[in-house]
Amino acid sequence: MHKILVLFAHPRLESSRINTRLIKEIPQQENITFHDLYETYPEFNVDIEFEKSLLKRHEIVIWHHPFYWYSSPPLLKQWIDMVLEYGWAYGAGGEALKDKIIFNAITTGGNEEAYCEQGYNKYSIRQFMQPFEQTANLCLMQYLPPFAVMGTHNMKGEQIDRAALNYGRLLKVLSNGDLDLEKAKSLRYLNEIL
Amino acid sequence: MAAESNFLLQSTVFLAAAVICVPIAKRLGLGSVLGYLIAGMLIGPFVIGFIGEEGEDIMHFAEFGVVIMLFLVGLELEPEKLWRLRKQILGVGMSQVLITATAIFGVGLLLGLIWQSALAVALALALSSTAIVLQTLNEKGLMRSEGGQNSFSVLLFQDIAVIPILAILPLLAVREVSNASETLISDLPMGLQTLAVFLAVAIVILVGRFLVVPTLRMIARSRVRELFMGMALLIVVSIAYLMQLVGLSAALGTFLAGVILANSEYRHELEADLEPIKGLLLGLFFIAVGASIDFKLIADSPILIASLTFALLVIKFVILFVIGKVFKLSVSQNFTFAFALAQAGEFGFVIFSFVRQLGISTNETLSIGTAIVALSMTITPLLFIINEKLIQPRLCDGSTDDREREMDVVDEHNKVIIAGFGHFGSTIGRFLRANGVEATYIDNDPDQVNLIRKFGFKVYYGDATRPDYLLSAGAANADIFISTLTDPDENYQLVETLNKFYPNLKIMMRAQNRYDAYEFIDMGLEHIYRDSLDTSIRVGVDVLRKLGARAYTARRVGLNFRKADETAMWELAEHRHDSDTYFSEARARIQYQEDLMKRERGEDTELVDHAWDSESLVKGFGAGEN
Numbered sequence: 138m139h140k141i142l143v144l145f146a147h148p149r150l151e152s153s154r155i156n157t158r159l160i161k162e163i164p165q166q167e168n169i170t171f172h173d174l175y176e177t178y179p180e181f182n183v184d185i186e187f188e189k190s191l192l193k194r195h196e197i198v199i200w201h202h203p204f205y206w207y208s209s210p211p212l213l214k215q216w217i218d219m220v221l222e223y224g225w226a227y228g229a230g231g232e233a234l235k236d237k238i239i240f241n242a243i244t245t246g247g248n249e250e251a252y253c254e255q256g257y258n259k260y261s262i263r264q265f266m267q268p269f270e271q272t273a274n275l276c277l278m279q280y281l282p283p284f285a286v287m288g289t290h291n292m293k294g295e296q297i298d299r300a301a302l303n304y305g306r307l308l309k310v311l312s313n314g315d316l317d318l319e320k321a322k323s324l325r326y327l328n329e330i331l
Numbered sequence: 332m333a334a335e336s337n338f339l340l341q342s343t344v345f346l347a348a349a350v351i352c353v354p355i356a357k358r359l360g361l362g363s364v365l366g367y368l369i370a371g372m373l374i375g376p377f378v379i380g381f382i383g384e385e386g387e388d389i390m391h392f393a394e395f396g397v398v399i400m401l402f403l404v405g406l407e408l409e410p411e412k413l414w415r416l417r418k419q420i421l422g423v424g425m426s427q428v429l430i431t432a433t434a435i436f437g438v439g440l441l442l443g444l445i446w447q448s449a450l451a452v453a454l455a456l457a458l459s460s461t462a463i464v465l466q467t468l469n470e471k472g473l474m475r476s477e478g479g480q481n482s483f484s485v486l487l488f489q490d491i492a493v494i495p496i497l498a499i500l501p502l503l504a505v506r507e508v509s510n511a512s513e514t515l516i517s518d519l520p521m522g523l524q525t526l527a528v529f530l531a532v533a534i535v536i537l538v539g540r541f542l543v544v545p546t547l548r549m550i551a552r553s554r555v556r557e558l559f560m561g562m563a564l565l566i567v568v569s570i571a572y573l574m575q576l577v578g579l580s581a582a583l584g585t586f587l588a589g590v591i592l593a594n595s596e597y598r599h600e601l602e603a604d605l606e607p608i609k610g611l612l613l614g615l616f617f618i619a620v621g622a623s624i625d626f627k628l629i630a631d632s633p634i635l636i637a638s639l640t641f642a643l644l645v646i647k648f649v650i651l652f653v654i655g656k657v658f659k660l661s662v663s664q665n666f667t668f669a670f671a672l673a674q675a676g677e678f679g680f681v682i683f684s685f686v687r688q689l690g691i692s693t694n695e696t697l698s699i700g701t702a703i704v705a706l707s708m709t710i711t712p713l714l715f716i717i718n719e720k721l722i723q724p725r726l727c728d729g730s731t732d733d734r735e736r737e738m739d740v741v742d743e744h745n746k747v748i749i750a751g752f753g754h755f756g757s758t759i760g761r762f763l764r765a766n767g768v769e770a771t772y773i774d775n776d777p778d779q780v781n782l783i784r785k786f787g788f789k790v791y792y793g794d795a796t797r798p799d800y801l802l803s804a805g806a807a808n809a810d811i812f813i814s815t816l817t818d819p820d821e822n823y824q825l826v827e828t829l830n831k832f833y834p835n836l837k838i839m840m841r842a843q844n845r846y847d848a849y850e851f852i853d854m855g856l857e858h859i860y861r862d863s864l865d866t867s868i869r870v871g872v873d874v875l876r877k878l879g880a881r882a883y884t885a886r887r888v889g890l891n892f893r894k895a896d897e898t899a900m901w902e903l904a905e906h907r908h909d910s911d912t913y914f915s916e917a918r919a920r921i922q923y924q925e926d927l928m929k930r931e932r933g934e935d936t937e938l939v940d941h942a943w944d945s946e947s948l949v950k951g952f953g954a955g956e957n
Contacts, residue, residue, distance in 0.1 A: 148883055179882035212883075 138168045139314050142195035143242075146174045146202040146213035155244050155289045156203065158297050162305030168312055170195065174212050181215050188220040192234060197311055198278075200269065201242040204285075207258075207265045209241075217272060227275045238311075238318075239273045240281035240327060241266060242304065248288030262287075263325060279318065284327040306331055344381045345389075348374045349614050364466050365712035367614045371621020372709075378626070390619035394677065395571070396612025397462045399605055401490070401582040402567050404465060404483070405589020406598050413590055416484055423481055423658055424488020427672070431650050432457040438642070447503040448692035452700055454496050455683055456643060458489045460676030461582070462613055463711050468671065471715065477660060478667030485672055490583045493678050497578075497685065504689040524577075531577040535570055535584055539591035547597045551777035551792055560604040566592075567605070596780045599773070600793040602803040620677070624705040628698055636699060640706045644714075648673040663726040670718040674711040679704035744808040745771045750795035750825065751815035752783055755841060755862075759813060760788060770813075773804055796824040798832050806833050813839045819847055826854050845900060852904040861900075868893050888928060895924045 143163060147156050163171050172191065178184075192198065202209045224231050243262075245251075251258045252265075266283055273280035284307055286292075286300040307327060310316055321330055348370035356366025374381040408416075432453045439449030464482055465474075473479040543566060550558045570588050571581035592598060629636050648669045655665035683697050683704070692700075747763065747770035749756050756772065763770055772790040774780050783790045793800045795816070806812065812829060816822050822840065829836055839858040842848040848859045872889040876882055899920040906913045 149881070151881055151884065175883040176881060179886040 139197055140195040141169045141197045143171045143199045143201050146210045148210050158301045159304050162301040183216055183219045185219050198239040199242050204243040204245040235277040237278050239278045241283040244286045244289050246290045281321050282324050282327050362712050364463050367617030368621040368709050371618035375622030393612050393616035393619050396616050398571050398581045398585050399609040402585035402589040405586040406593050409593045419484035420488050424485045426654050427485050428457050428492050434646050451686045451691045455679040456675045458676050458678040459672040460708050461486045464671050467715050478664035481668050482671045490580050493580050503691050527577050531573055535587050539588050544595050548777045563601050563604045596792045599791045599803045603800040625702050628702050640703045644673045666722050670714045674707035675704040744805040745769050746810045748809045749813045752790050756815035798828050811837045815841045849904045849907050
């Protein structure tokens with residue numbers, strides 16, 4: 138059983154249909170920790186030592202957040218800025234996160250077609266994810282392609298259910314250690330592994 | 332009756348002379364000391380002649396100002412700091428007195444005085460004027476500079492040195508005289524005399540340590556204002572008397588008492604109470620010095636007296652400067668030090684009159700000597716001006732500034748003053764201290780002060796609404812004044828005083844409620860903190876969370892509410908004097924606040940916060956996509 142840490146960042150969960158549904162599918166198991174950042178740090182006062190201890194205790198980390206303005210909500214950035222310290226997460230002697238697996242689980246309003254050269258967002262999701270990817274690289278972590286729920290603007294109940302169940306299944310696969318890491322890395326979206 | 336009217340007339344003359352001359356002198360940049368001296372010369376027997384020979388009696392009375400001044404100096408000097416100064420006091424002080432006296436002794440012999448007379452004159456002239464030097468250094472803010480500190484050390488040593496000097500003078504007596512120094516213990520054998528002296532000092536220390544502070548606390552609790560000043564005077568007068576009994580310098584005794592009380596919470600209050608009395612008595616003293624200058628004598632042999640005075644100043648200056656060099660003062664500090672102490676002082680008068688009784692010197696020598704002392708004292712403020720205007724500007728010694736600033740911190744002139752050290756004030760205090768900001772705390776509840784002191788906070792007892800008290804608490808050097816007082820009237824008075832005397836001080840004011848806050852807005856305050864606001868909102872935010880709201884949303888709602896409430900307070904403050912517009916404004920404000928909250932909750936679709944809402948996005952993007 139791999140230990141999974143879901144770092145969830147949503148400033149207005151009460152008005153998000155998709156994410157409310159997604160987090161319901163996170164399996165309630167001892168080896169999976171759901172960590173609601175906006176609920177824990179409404180004043181943005183991230184407890185660095187506590188976060189570091191959480192990271193140490195898990196092998197897989199998920200940055201779970203809505204994809205706002207081609208990035209994450211600000212508290213997740215604050216978390217990255219505060220917790221990933223020099224000499225601990227990166228730099229000289231900074232090997233605390235070495236070989237841990239990390240990826241983003243995101244929801245986007247626009248659908249997949251919007252995220253390509255011809256679409257109105259012009260770049261691919263993977264391109265937008267580069268700052269996260271390089272953050273992971275610098276911390277010697279293994280970065281996987283994102284799990285993405287796209288086109289949420291027009292999702293109907295059934296589609297939402299399907300996306301949520303997929304998220305749950307992905308977490309189960311990760312938890313059981315059934316993931317083919319090399320194959321996963323080669324995908325565009327982690328959704329495709331299911 | 333005649334004596335009484337004479338007293339009233341004298342008082343009128345003295346006070347009028349001071350009131351007229353001092354402001355003019357200050358205006359001309361000459362300092363208050365010179366103003367008083369000039370006033371004295373004008374009303375003295377040789378110019379207008381308002382006062383005659385009684386000048387000398389007045390001088391003795393006014394010398395008490397010096398005694399109080401030393402007490403106040405002691406209050407500023409904590410025992411640890413005095414201990415740190417010991418090398419300066421002994422090293423710099425002793426070398427100054429010994430070398431200067433030797434040099435003047437030599438000059439006296441060359442001028443044909445017999446050796447006994449030359450020695451007596453040398454000892455009298457070697458000493459400097461505590462009154463003029465300390466007053467001027469304080470006025471010019473040089474007390475904490477290195478030159479100032481060294482000057483002070485030398486003056487302190489001189490105060491101590493007066494005792495052995497007065498003791499050895501009788502040995503120089505050429506003819507037999509009856510015992511001149513009449514003290515209670517002078518008939519006792521030497522050993523017992525010494526014992527009595529030590530006993531007196533021990534009494535001062537023990538009483539200061541164990542009796543004075545509890546008594547002050549009791550008086551503070553009784554809240555009879557004038558009793559405090561009475562007690563302050565009682566301390567000084569009784570110690571002066573005790574010292575006189577055993578033949579010690581009264582100034583030295585009160586200085587010691589001051590040092591012992593320097594750590595107590597009543598320090599600023601004592602300072603505030605005694606400061607005006609000291610100022611007035613010192614003024615009187617300087618007037619008396621001015622009046623005592625014998626212009627007839629000077630007119631008879633002007634060249635002799637002028638050249639002797641000049642020679643004295645030069646000799647003392649050169650010796651001081653060399654000593655300063657040896658003790659590694661920077662050039663600019665050394666100039667301040669040497670100019671400050673180049674004159675002869677009031678102890679000169681005392682020693683000369685004693686010498687006259689003993690018949691050591693001729694009357695002519697003594698008259699000339701006295702004139703030299705008075706003249707050199709009068710010239711001192713001018714020397715300070717020369718130093719300040721001509722010498723210091725040429726010595727742009729950057730290092731001195733730094734040193735002065737460093738000393739400042741040690742002596743508790745904090746940038747922040749907090750009035751009221753209850754739960755509100757102490758929380759601010761703990762927070763600031765945790766972040767390395769030391770503040771000066773004042774409170775007028777003696778029990779509270781006593782309690783908080785046990786936690787290691789330096790709280791001072793005092794009434795923050797008094798201007799003189801604020802000054803001694805360092806309001807002139809502070810940047811921020813925080814009032815946590817709860818009594819509105821006290822606060823209004825405080826704000827008025829601060830605005831009047833310290834307009835540059837930033838006031839941060841605790842207000843009880845909205846109406847309290849309006850008053851402060853009317854008074855022009857900008858930083859107002861309502862007791863009831865932040866905590867109430869925090870409770871509200873937590874209630875929302877307990878009822879299931881998301882933490883961050885509850886927080887945002889709370890912040891918005893506070894912001895709207897603050898804005899409303901400032902806007903309503905304008906309308907509050909007109910009850911009609913006030914209530915309509917207030918209703919409009921409350922409505923606005925509720926709208927704002929609804930909008931945050933997303934209930935009012937017209938006002939919905941569009942930032943992260945998918946419905947409006949669908950309208951813009953989504954529809955076109957699919």
